[in-house]
Amino acid sequence: MRPHTAARCPPQRRRPEPRLSCRGGSGYFRGRPLAAQRIYRAVLRIIRHPGSGSAHPRGAVLAMGNFDGLHQGHAALIKAACARAQATGKPAGVLTFEPHPRSVFMPQGEPFRLTPFRVKEREIARLGVELLFVQHFDLEFAHRSAEYFVEEVMLGAIGLSHIVVGHDCTFGNRRRGTPELLREMAARHGFGVTIVEPVRGADAAVYSSTHIRELLRGGRPRDAAAQLGRFWEIDGRVMVGDRRGRTIGFPTANLGLGEYLRPAFGVYAVRVSGDGPDDPLGGRTVDGVANIGLRPTVGTPEPRLEAHLFDTDTDLYGRHLRVSLIEFIRPEKKFAGLDELKAQIAADAAKAREILADLSSQASEQER
Missing domain, CATH: 3.40.50.620 (HUPs)
Incomplete structure (x- = not known):
């Protein structure tokens, strides 16, 4: 798969190096480049x-x-x-x-x-x-x-x-x-x-895996992130899809959900990074928009994640990706045809860009 390359290519963010310490702490926006992952695993x-x-x-x-x-x-x-x-x-x-x-x-x-x-x-x-x-x-x-x-x-x-x-x-x-x-x-x-003893967040709620599952099923990934200390992610190898997205200008990287919890089905603003020795993104984090679910317009037997990466032209088939869910945009919907679907994906992508740009601004403010 070679996703479409847009004319406007903003500079990609490189994830900062983490500390190797028992104190740890990832925060919402801290990532881990491949070199650091290898150090941790060593x-x-x-x-x-x-x-x-x-x-x-x-x-x-x-x-x-x-x-x-x-x-x-x-x-x-x-x-x-x-x-x-x-x-x-x-x-x-x-x-x-x-x-x-x-x-x-x-x-x-x-x-x-x-x-x-x-x-x-x-x-x-x-x-x-x-x-x-x-x-x-x-x-x-x-x-x-x-x-x-x-x-x-x-x-x-x-x-x-x-x-x-x-x-x-x-x-x-x-x-x-x-x-x-x-x-x-x-x-x-x-x-x-x-x-x-129980550990509570700023809202006095006890951190709980059960509560996080409820939040994700309810389409509230930002609230789940507050409990996790990072955005929740789905990772896996990119599998071959039906390549329908390519025909309408929005090629996608498709991941099976496997044993992962099924979050609310619908469209999300996402951030995508590579993983493993064959990281196709070279340690970068790339913005995108993703659908999770059964694709009611075209149908699929098993729920899957389909992510369209913005401004990226990289061969992703068989490569390992990590997709962080940032914000829920809308539920899944069945459209009358591919033209209507294409128009909605374009609107979803524009919304995702807006959400992720705002998130980057918030992160910059926090780092000052």
Whole structure:
């Protein structure tokens, strides 16, 4: 696919270099160029199936959770673990579960993930974590007791020195593992426990993955971004579409939604960046307009994301893209024909340019 090149080509924004620090913090507008992503991934060591024979440093300070979304509450918990690790000279680690327990208990449920593992790994690495322990979760493991999990996994396989969890953490068979049980077992076995109380935003709302899902389903990506600390994104490889957009002057990069939550179907102002060693955008972030849904005018059997990148002439087929949802413009609509559809896409693109230009102005004001 070679998207249409417009006559007006504004300079592209290059994403600033992030800091490698436990303190982390991405903000709305901070991106991560490919070089920085490679540094993060070189720092982060992933240990799958703890106890299966892979050697790793023992004595880590661990943050534990599913961390779907890696929102600001999750980040606060992980930063607390990093801070303690830094103060005590221990490795900073995260213990998480894959597949997500919800998908194991409800395999036929609708897609709900905010951050598939590849995204969760990237965001955890950004916070400066050294060790990522990935506990395989299945029904057999779900029937293990909370005591087994502490003694055999946390202490035996991982060898932690301190655990950091949220106030509402539960684990083990029938969710009998609680912060109170952790304190009891810590006293018995000699490890430390930190319980992190609810973290609230400026509007006093508790940061919550459930609330973020509701916001995205309601077409409120900016409100979701306030909870996440960054704009929510969908990433994946560009697949071959029907090339219909090319025939009406708006070629698109098409991504499947996979296990991602289905946000409100409709048209969004978006920002697009590349990912991986074959980044087709060379570390740039490109503005665009995207439709998410079933394309009622022409129809498609599965919902997909179709993004038109502004002022870009790049071969994108088979390349990995990250598409951040900035603002919802309108719901999906069935048009009488392609001419009517083309006119509406042009109007949507103009609206998206306006939204994104205003966002850039806001970012510039914040940086002054």
